[in-house]
Amino acid sequence: MKLHADHPEAHSITAYGDGWITVNGQRHAQSLVIGATSGVAPWACQRFEDLEAAHFDQLLAHAPEPPELVLLGSGRRLRFVHPRLLQGLLGRRIGVETMDTAAACRTFNILAGEGRRVLAALLVEP
Template identity: 40%
Template sequence: MQLNLEHPDHEFVLRAADGASARVNDRQLHASFVLSPNRLVDDWGVQDVKAMTPQDLEPVLALDPEVILLGSGAAQKFPPAAVIAACLSRGVGLETMTNAAAARTFNILAGEGRRVVAAFVLAG
C-alpha cells in the first residue's frame, strides 16, 4: 500500500485536547481558546460552559463559522438555552462535545474545507 503525506491547506491543526490543556500545532495551551483553520484566539475568557452568555460567543461568531464545535472540557456539558438560541438565530450550527471529540471533529471538518470554528473550555 502506498502512503502519501498530506499537507493541510490550513494553518492550525489540533494535535491533542483534554479538560486541562490542548496542543495546537506545536504550542501547548492551558487556557480557553477559539480556533478556526487559519486563526487562533488564545485568550477566550470562558471558564464554565454552563455559565456562558450569548456575548461569550462574539469572538467565535466573528470568525464567520457555518458550524461551531464547543469543547466543554473533559465531560460533555451543555450551555444555557440563550447561547444555543444565539447561534440558531444566525443560522450557525452549534455542537457541544468533550474537548477530545471536538479536536478530532475539528480536524476532519477543517480538512474538508468547512467553515468550522472550535471553542475550547480548559480548566487548567
C-alpha cells in the first residue's frame, strides 16, 4: 500500500533536532513561521523569554488567509505564554495550541496534510 499526504501541496517538516528544523528538505537553524501552503519565513524571536504580543500579531502577515489554528513550538520543553500575549489572535477567533517544538512539528505535518489552515510558530533554540 502506498501512503501519501491528502494535500501534497502543503509544506512538510521533514526532520528536526536540537537547534534546527528541515522544511521540504531545506535546513533552518533559526526560529521560523511555517504555513501549510504559505511558505516558510524567519520568526524574529529567538528565545521564549523574549516573546511579546507583537510577535504573535505579526504571524498573520505570513498567511494569505487567517489560519484556523496557530501552533506555538515553545522550544525544547513545554512552556506557556501569558494569555495577554495571545489576545490579538484569540480576539480574531484563531485557536492557539502550545507544545514543545518537536511536538509542534509533528502536529503541523498532520494538520497540514489534512488540508487545515494551520500556521506553526517554532522557536529553535541553539
